Amino acid sequence: MAAEDDQAVKVLGNKLSLYSFRVEWSLKLKGVDYEFIKEDLLNKSERLLHHNPVYKKIPVLIHNGKSIPESMIIVEYIDETWRHQPSLLPQDPYERAMARFWAKFVDEKCVPSIISVFCSVGEDQEKALKDAEETLKTLEKALKGKFFGGETMGFVDIAAAWLPYWIGVTDEILNLKLVDQESLPLLSVWFEEVVDVEIVKGCLPSRDELMAHLKSFRERSVAAKD
Amino acid sequence: MAAEDDQAVKVLGNKLSLYSFRVEWSLKLKGVDYEFIKEDLLNKSERLLHHNPVYKKIPVLIHNGKSIPESMIIVEYIDETWRHQPSLLPQDPYERAMARFWAKFVDEKCVPSIISVFCSVGEDQEKALKDAEETLKTLEKALKGKFFGGETMGFVDIAAAWLPYWIGVTDEILNLKLVDQESLPLLSVWFEEVVDVEIVKGCLPSRDELMAHLKSFRERSVAAKD
Structure with missing residues (x-):
């Protein structure tokens, strides 16, 4: 037992x-x-x-x-x-290195830049917004097909698939449109594709729950800076 | 060609x-x-x-x-x-995960904590020193044999083998002894073993060169805080 x-x-x-x-x-x-x-x-x-x-x-x-x-x-x-298909990382060593590189980029650059937009106000937020746009433009360059992993979800998609849902809610709270089709055409399409994947959708919290959580997070963070 | x-x-x-x-x-x-x-x-x-x-x-x-x-x-x-021996990462998935965990710990915890000791003065330095000692005590727990990789150098040793040489020079500049045998008995032994490995020694800069570089780095960092 x-x-x-x-x-x-x-x-x-x-x-x-x-x-x-x-x-x-x-x-x-x-x-x-x-x-x-x-x-x-x-x-x-x-x-x-x-x-x-x-x-x-x-x-x-x-x-x-x-x-x-x-x-x-x-x-x-x-x-x-669990070595059976689908492989989350590609097989080729160079492709594996690039997948690790972009997953690390999501953690080291995308996460802090989006938190920075979300937890700031006024001029600080405008500056943070420009930085976040640049960061997302850099991330977009890693998109080579429907997904970062090609035709199916892979390592970088797994690292980044929280982005569309999170940004959707933060956009609503801040009255912004961080990712639009004009400035980030490929990433915009990926945003729609990835949240439509059954297993991605199936794990996400309700929009109301995330909204309440992020509003409270923003209030505490902005207050802590005063 | x-x-x-x-x-x-x-x-x-x-x-x-x-x-x-x-x-x-x-x-x-x-x-x-x-x-x-x-x-x-x-x-x-x-x-x-x-x-x-x-x-x-x-x-x-x-x-x-x-x-x-x-x-x-x-x-x-x-x-x-280059898949021939020696393998830098272990073969077992759990051991591989732990090697990646400790290598990440070196980058995310050891590097900033040592920089923090080195680039501070007075009370700030005392606090940074305590934090660095705690961080190194945590790292020491990952040492299971002569090396982090067991009997030979592995992934975590490669991530961390700059520590003894760097700390030796920063100790001299700051008149400190960050790693002593009493508080960090296993790490002290590893410090001696790893810098004695021929390929480690062969790549290091001269002590004078590193000393000059780190002194200038400290001066610039301390001045920037004033």
């Missing part, structure tokens, strides 16, 4: 975290069943501290009694553990 | 960059010949801008006419392109 439990796949996550989805999308793409354990973002559980003692953050994948933290590291683990 | 040139392995780097070594160490571990092209850290060449237009940073690996930026992405590319 204990051995059987050990082999179960569990995800410690939260539907309001952009990092948490990546694990769910990867498992769904591979057809791996898992148990989703919701973690409270503001009140960390003993279980989370036990499974990710270094960063104390979601997501964590638990498999074979071992814990793996950090979303994109988990995605690679899933690809290397 | 052009095709022959294309297959040549070239590294755009600088011996004073802690990221640049990682590429050289990996190629040397694999026994791959390469041409090292020195880039000026303060005056970026057209060549660098061409090969790494997104970040405009060293190191860049050029192979088969293609450019790969970002040091640890290059290390994975090297491991996947």
Whole structure:
């Protein structure tokens, strides 16, 4: 019984975290069943501290009694553990390197630039908006087909597929249009394609729930700067 | 002739960059010949801008006419392109995930915490020092044998092997002893082992050169805060 439990796949996550989805999308793409354990973002559980003692953050994948933290590291683990198709990373070493490069770009450039737009006001926000547009234009260059992964979702799509839904909600809160067809023609199309993928849609939180979460996040962040 | 040139392995780097070594160490571990092209850290060449237009940073690996930026992405590319022994990453998916986790920890936690000690003064430095000690204690937990990779140098050793040499020089400049045998017994031993590896020693800059570079870096950083 204990051995059987050990082999179960569990995800410690939260539907309001952009990092948490990546694990769910990867498992769904591979057809791996898992148990989703919701973690409270503001009140960390003993279980989370036990499974990710270094960063104390979601997501964590638990498999074979071992814990793996950090979303994109988990995605690679899933690809290397369940080796059947679809491959999340391409086979060619150069293409693999480029997929890792753009996934890292999403985390190091896109995430902070969008947070910066969302958590600023006035002139600061105008500057942040220009930076974010440049960042998204750079990301767009990595789009070579319908998806970053070509004809199907791959590693970079998994890293970035939170963008359309998040930006849709932040646009509404800020009364903006960060990604339009004129300035980002390819990315605009990808925005529509990727949120229409069944497994992507199936994991997202409700628009109202995300709206309430992001409004509260913005209020706290703007207040902290005053 | 052009095709022959294309297959040549070239590294755009600088011996004073802690990221640049990682590429050289990996190629040397694999026994791959390469041409090292020195880039000026303060005056970026057209060549660098061409090969790494997104970040405009060293190191860049050029192979088969293609450019790969970002040091640890290059290390994975090297491991996947020249598949003979020694493997830089372990074979087991969980062990591979952990190696990636600790290499990321070096970049996201160790690098900024050591820069923070080095570029601060007074109370700020005392606080930074405590943080850096905690960070290094956490890193020490990943040491399972002689090296992070076990009995031989692996992925995490490649990510971290600049630490002993850098900390040795910064200790001298600041009159400190950041890593001592009492508080970090395993890491102290690794510090001695890893800089004694022939290929590690062979790539390092002279102590005088690194000393001059780091002194100037500290002066500029401290002045910028005033």
